[in-house]
Amino acid sequence: xxxxxxxxxxxxxxRGQQVTLSCSPISGHRSVSWYQQTPGQGLQFLFEYFSxxxxxxxxxxxxxxxxxxxxxxxxxxxxxxxxxxxxxxxxASSKKTGANTEAxxxxxxxxxxx
Amino acid sequence: DQQVKxxxxxxxxxxxxxxxxNCDYTNSMFDYFLxxxxxxxxxxxxxxxxxxxxxxxEDGRFTVFLNKxxxxxxxxxxxxxPGDSAVYFCAASYTNAGKSTFGxxxxxxxxx
Numbered sequence: 001x002x003x004x005x006x007x008x009x010x011x012x013x014x015r016g017q018q019v020t021l022s023c024s025p026i027s028g029h030r031s032v033s034w035y036q037q038t039p040g041q042g043l044q045f046l047f048e049y050f051s052x053x054x055x056x057x058x059x060x061x062x063x064x065x066x067x068x069x070x071x072x073x074x075x076x077x078x079x080x081x082x083x084x085x086x087x088x089x090x091x092a093s094s095k096k097t098g099a100n101t102e103a104x105x106x107x108x109x110x111x112x113x114x
Numbered sequence: 115d116q117q118v119k120x121x122x123x124x125x126x127x128x129x130x131x132x133x134x135x136n137c138d139y140t141n142s143m144f145d146y147f148l149x150x151x152x153x154x155x156x157x158x159x160x161x162x163x164x165x166x167x168x169x170x171x172e173d174g175r176f177t178v179f180l181n182k183x184x185x186x187x188x189x190x191x192x193x194x195x196p197g198d199s200a201v202y203f204c205a206a207s208y209t210n211a212g213k214s215t216f217g218x219x220x221x222x223x224x225x226x
Contacts, residue, residue: 004157033213042118042203042218043158056212090157100146100165100207103214105157 002027004093004106012112018079021109025072025093031055032074033103034066037088046089049074050097078111086113117141118206120217128225133191135220137204140185144206148214149178149189152201161202162189194224 005024013019025032031050035043045058049068066076072093078085088110092103119138127133137147145166150158164171164178164187171178177190191198201221205214 006157035216040123040218042120043205043216045213045215048213058213092157097212100209102148102160102163105150105159107155107157 004091004104006089006091006106006109008109009107010110010112012114013081014114015081015083017081018077019081019111021076021078021089021091021111023074023076023091023093023106025074025091026104029093029095029104030072031094031097032068032072033092033094034074034076035090035092036060037090037108038086043090046076048097055097081113083113086111116218117144118204118215118217120202120204120220122220123218124221124223126223126225127194129196130193133189133194133198133222133224135189135191135202135204135222137187137189137217138185139187139206141206141208141215142185143208143211144215145208146206147178147180147187148205148207149176150203150205150216151198152203152219158203191222194222196224196226198222199224 033048034046048056068074088108090108092105094103148163149161152158180187201219204217207214
């Protein structure tokens with residue numbers, strides 16, 4: 001059974017640009033969540049999608065957005081990149097929405113903004 | 115307001131000894147707790163979980179203890195092995211939360 005796949009693994013962008021990250025969940029999983037991890041910080045919740053609908057959103061500015069497709073694949077977009085957006089972005093999938101269930105994480109996309 | 119705290123950024127133990135990783139939470143609504151392990155260049159992997167109706171859950175060398183009155187949980191690894199060296203994240207959630215809240219992680223180093 002294939003795991004959660006995130007592409008690309010590494011990305012370098014310039015301030016002001018926008019970026020799109022992709023996540024393919026485990027087959028059969030309908031929930032996809034996105035997290036940001038910065039050095040020394042825990043995983044900060046960005047948002048969760050379930051059946052193409054955003055179910056929950058963290059405390060991030062509107063520059064961070066996402067969507068989910070009918071096949072449960074999800075994309076995350078960050079517009080007008082700032083240096084502080086440099087981080088590891090992790091996607092996690094689970095069978096059911098949100099809470100009280102284990103999540104399966106991808107390897108992450110390491111974004112560097114210069 | 116950080117609702118899940120792992121106050122020890124790092125922990126070093128000798129191989130074969132017990133590793134105890136601690137986690138405190140502030141939100142009384144949390145009723146489900148999870149531990150994840152993360153190796154460098156990999157995503158976190160689920161380790162063990164516990165529901166608030168229990169105070170202990172065991173899986174092989176890993177045991178999680180929950181003290182609801184103190185809003186504290188701990189992960190015990192016995193015996194510790196060098197392969198256990200990783201960052202351990204504590205996470206908490208509750209029904210209808212829609213997400214898990216993670217701590218900042220504790221880096222465990224197990225020395226041979």
